[in-house]
Amino acid sequence: MNALLEVAISMALVYTLLSILVSYITEAWQRWKRTRGAVLRKSLETLLNDPFNKNFCELLYEHPLIRAQRKNDNHQPSYISTSLFVTAITDVLRREAVRPHIFMTTDGSTHVDEPVNRNPYEDIRLGIQSLAYSPLKVQLLSLMSETTDESSLLSRFGAWYDEYQQEVSSRFKSKARVKTMIISMLVAVIVNVDSISLVHELYRNKEMRAIVVEAAEQYVMTHSAPETPAAEDSTGTTTTVSAEEELRILRERIDEVETYLGSFGLPIGWTRDACGAQITVEPGVMGFVKEFAAILKCKFTSSSFDQMVLTIIGWVMTAIALSFGAPFWFDLLNKFVAMRSGRTRPQSQNPAT
Amino acid sequence: MNFRYINCHTHIFNVKCAPDRFIGLPVARLLASNRTALGAVHGLMRVGEVLPFLKTGTRESIEKMRSFLKIGTNRSQEGVFELLRSNYSFGPISYVALTLNMDHMGAGKALIPFSTQLSQVADLKIIYKEDLIPFVSIDPRSGSPDQLLQLVQDCIEKKAFGGIKMYPPLGFYPFDPRLEKVYAYAQEYGIPILTHVSKGGIFYQGDHIPLDFLEPISFGGDRARWTSVEGVEGAVMDFSKNVRDTRRFLGKTWGKGRRNEEFKVHFSDPRNYHVVLKKFPRLKLCMAHFGGDESISEFIDQQKAGTPDPLNWHHIICEILRSYPQTYADVSYALWQPKVWPRMSECIDPPKGLQRDISDRILFGTDYYMTIQEESEVNLVNNFRKAIGNERFKKIAVDNARQYLEHRAPLISGTIH
Known part of the structure; x- marks a missing residue:
């Protein structure tokens, strides 16, 4: 029972961090396209x-x-x-x-x-x-x-x-949901977060689970409920964000995800995969695209059909989970941590949409 | 300086006022709907090496189209007007802004219908006062004769519009009986009318061909008749033959063959105005473009060869100007063509021994921003001004223009001293 709860806590943390990234990219996209x-x-x-x-x-x-x-x-x-x-x-x-x-x-x-x-x-x-x-x-x-x-x-x-x-607002939200789903899928694939293998690894590896749970508890203590990024304030008016500022914030979000997830040894990302090691990294965007295409090709040619299907299902599950949004996962994480430690943490003052 | 230059022919409507298919070329239409794509084209043009396969002429054409669309896709009519003003370093100068009712040209629906275009221009008149002289566009298909008259009266008397604009190639004849009341009102008060008389420009794009296009009706409900063309004087105007007989054209055609673009000359033919002026001889009517640069060029060539063509549009317009003392012509659009400059000078200030009878009725106009497809507004004006000389320019842009624009219609609140 305890192991299941710890796996749930770990997954909630992973989803929280990634969905913050997803919601930021979605907002930046909407801001750029002036949707x-x-x-x-x-x-x-x-x-x-x-x-x-x-x-x-x-x-x-x-x-x-x-x-x-x-x-x-x-x-x-x-x-x-x-x-x-x-x-x-x-x-x-x-x-x-x-x-x-x-x-x-x-x-x-x-x-x-x-x-x-x-x-x-x-x-x-x-x-x-x-x-x-x-x-x-x-x-x-x-x-x-x-x-x-x-x-x-x-x-x-x-x-x-x-x-x-x-x-109109509800119509906009339903449109935004589709965009969030697409971006979630892209994040799941690019970051290679396969929920099935992740749950499997966490359940199997007790030490890894302990590290992630501890980090989750720390995270809950030190962070408040995530908000929608800087694009809109509570009245819905758009604030000016320059392209440089946009990139800086995005870099911060990615760094945060890397700091947490990278240190746990979770089976996330491509470079840790067997295929990733075989690819030569080139600088620039085109280098990234080439590298990514080569890794994908390597991954699917070296896997069996069953593994391929499982990986894709794992990505889809991650995408669906991420589309629920950061506030949802943070809230759930809060509840799981409270359940495990037998105490309740006060709810955030400013739950985001 | 106690005078004001007047550009008697400009447009400030933007692409929002134009129907979906106003811009013929699909690529241009796509660019008009997307300013980012338009910016991208500009970027590519700036680094010309990226498109080495394009000939210089093609590149220039693309750049001109881009410049045209850049102005046309401006957010508002005010934005277009501001761009127009930015081209003039001399002044003070007023601009006759010709509105255009494109609701009936059969090219789809505009984002901004004509009523909104008019309303926005009326607001601009309040802001720009003397600098802007809007003309209200009339189309006999837009309402009953009384409604048309009411629209014109409302614009002239309550909103201080300066005159009336007509664009027959959009699908009506100038002798349409529904325009009779407007003509009577304009004649009574000396209100200037400006009409498109050139073989170029936009045209009716509808799929069907109404019967009154082929067998037009004139004042009093009678069939329109030619009034002053050698050999056919008094003959009924019947264009149905042209439609039936012309089957060789490809593309979008009207049932039995004639393309819309081919047919438009029937609407803009200057001979149509004989019918109008016969009934309203004191109408202050300006025939824009002086027949168009092609007609003027042909006229020049024919003059040189000593073989004048009585059906040349420029020639017909000159004859109309000689016959009716309240008629005018403007040099808009045609002025981009250097070949026509000597002829323009000759009309404005004829050499000794020639009649000076039309020199007081030539007006300066550019046809901004349609002319951007040929030349920038700054170059257009400067080159033309240099070619005809400052005195002649002042005559057509100040004296003649002032005479043309003066009218006696009462403004709602009258004139105060």
């Missing part, structure tokens, strides 16, 4: 779709309030707060009815005069009513019919946006 910004834009295109009037999403994105969120011409904000959305969209709608006056003086110069002392609630209503019939107009009018003044209108629009964003 969140693109998903938000697409979702707003759908929400404000109006084939009979204007592209209100474009007008919203070109509104000075939203434009201010952009870092450069190619950047799309990954997050638009409810208040910002409501203020900008109501202003866009208001401008359908009320536009600044343009005056020309006799010398040919142009002057602009913004109308004053108007009722914003009525202006928004007029703006919506001025639109040609469309599903969006019907939607906006029905939202408006539930309100009596500007403040109730703003909160109703806010609730409408929030409800929609929740739906």
Whole structure:
């Protein structure tokens, strides 16, 4: 029973460390591809779709309030707060009815005069009513019919946006899950973490198990629950991370994984494999790719069919485990360690998503 | 300095305003949808050695296409406008920004429909005031005659637009009866209209050929008739023969043979304006491109050879300008071609003994950023200005332009002193 628990602790530690790496790579990928910004834009295109009037999403994105969120011409904000959305969209709608006056003086110069002392609630209503019939107009009018003044209108629009964003968020998460799964698989193969052989080795090797369990206990004591990496803060706004910073953080994550896993003598990685020793290491990315391809070829040509299948199943199991995420494995690790030592450790203050 | 230069022909709409198939070449379309790929092409072009198999001409063409797409894929119309302004070191200068309604050209759907394009340009007018003179694009298929008139009135009177833009090759004839009310309004208030008259440019790409393309209807609901072409004066316009008889073209064709691109000349033919001007003789109408650089080149060659062609578009436009004192022509796009410069100079400032009757009605325009495919805006303007001389340039870019743009339409809040 104790041996099984120790194996579970060891596996949870391995999965925790690797899933931190996976979640970091996933986030970095999303940051680089600007996935969140693109998903938000697409979702707003759908929400404000109006084939009979204007592209209100474009007008919203070109509104000075939203434009201010952009870092450069190619950047799309990954997050638009409810208040910002409501203020900008109501202003866009208001401008359908009320536009600044343009005056020309006799010398040919142009002057602009913004109308004053108007009722914003009525202006928004007029703006919506001025639109040609469309599903969006019907939607906006029905939202408006539930309100009596500007403040109730703003909160109703806010609730409408929030409800929609929740739906979008769940759609985004399900897409992100697929990406996480793919990256997990890549990590499992590149790092060569075959869960079946790992469990087998840990169960068989008592000394190795003891070292890993001790490290796991240390890890739990010294670390808090892992957070989503620097790309997003709690409000979802993207922070700027340079390419150098990105690489530095990635290097740190890899070093941490190496420090822990490398010192245990676990059957992880390629160089410890019989094949790895036969390959000459070349510098650079191409060298790495060549080396990796040669190792894979060597591994599969020197293995029997059954071994090959088992290895692939082991990788898939690792990938599935890693896709659960670092917080899940850290939490489990915490529970296993507590179970073994007969004490409970306080839960982390900041559980990540 | 108490004057302002005016570039009477520019575009600031970006690729978001254009329908899916606006850009014909699939590779260009792909690049237009991906700025990273566009940057990669630029990178490859910069290290030309990487593409040694490309001839210099091909490389230049790719680079020009890339420059064109780089401007077109700008985030916003404001971004394109800022790029335009950055090309001019002299001034002050105003730019006539011609909007374009591409919703009915049969090339798919644009991310930004015309209404949004117009709305954004109206906002830019508020920001850029005198520097930007937007023209509202009209297409008779976009609404009823009253709706078209309302759109024009709204833009001119409430949003301080400077005039009206027409682009017939997108699939309509300028004598379309649905435009009658707009013409009447424009004539009454002297509102400038600018229309595309050249054999180049974009065109209607729809799969089907409507009957009124083949047998066009003119004002009063009658079949359109030629008014001033030798031999066929008064004859009914019937283009169905061309469609039936031309079967040799390959590629995308209209049922019985004629390709869209071949057919577009019927829409942009300057003779169509005889019909319009006969009914609205005081219409302030500018025929953009002066017939196009090809027509002007042909005209020059024919003049030299002493064999003038009465059907040459440049010749027809000159005749129209002579017949109707409120008509204009601009040198946009054609000005990239050095061969046409002497002819332009001759029109602006004719040698002694020749009539000066059209010299006050030639306008300066570049057709930014369509011309990027031929030459950069800076070179285009500087070369042309150098070729015709500063005085002539001032005449077409200041005096003639001011005369063309003046109108009497009331702004909603009137004029204050």
